[in-house]
Amino acid sequence: WPVGPDWRPPGPPDRCRLYYNQPRGHGRFLALRYVACTAGTSYRTFTKALDTLDAIAAVKRSDALLCDASTDRLSDRFLRRRGWEPHAPAWRRRNYIRRFYGVYPPAALAAAGC
Numbered sequence: 001w002p003v004g005p006d007w008r009p010p011g012p013p014d015r016c017r018l019y020y021n022q023p024r025g026h027g028r029f030l031a032l033r034y035v036a037c038t039a040g041t042s043y044r045t046f047t048k049a050l051d052t053l054d055a056i057a058a059v060k061r062s063d064a065l066l067c068d069a070s071t072d073r074l075s076d077r078f079l080r081r082r083g084w085e086p087h088a089p090a091w092r093r094r095n096y097i098r099r100f101y102g103v104y105p106p107a108a109l110a111a112a113g114c
Contacts, residue, residue, distance in 0.1 A: 013040030016049040022060075030057055032067040050082060054108035063101050069094040 019034040032053065037046060057065055066087070069079060076086075079096055083105075087097035 011038045013038055014042055014045050016041050016045050018049050018053055020053060020056075020065075022062075028061075028063040030060065030062050030065050032065055047082075051105075051107055054105055057100060058104040058108045061102075063099065065098040065100075067096050069096055 015038045017036045018032060019036070020030050020032045023029060023031050030053070035046075035049075053065065056062075065084075067084070070093075076094075079085075082098070084096040084098045086095070088095045
């Protein structure tokens with residue numbers, strides 16, 4: 001994956017793509033692997049993309065979302081406000097988890113049609 005503070009994917013402005021998967025052998029979890037925002041992406045677009053991931057977790061009845069926040073652009077404060085908490089501490093890594101265990105945010109349930 002391309003990295004660096006100045007890298008942006010090509011495409012129309014104000015677009016946020018989330019790359020996630022369901023790790024093999026862990027059918028009740030989704031892993032957020034990468035976030036790619038085009039130039040001009042607003043805070044609202046980014047949070048709506050995260051809300052969409054919550055809705056996907058609700059449809060799949062996932063217990064939790066996992067991520068490795070490798071960029072300093074995602075502050076610990078922002079992640080806490082969005083319901084993420086530190087998980088599996090490791091040297092030079094910021095692993096986070098967002099637990100659901102059957103209780104999903106109302107906006108995610110509405111978006112998922114549940």
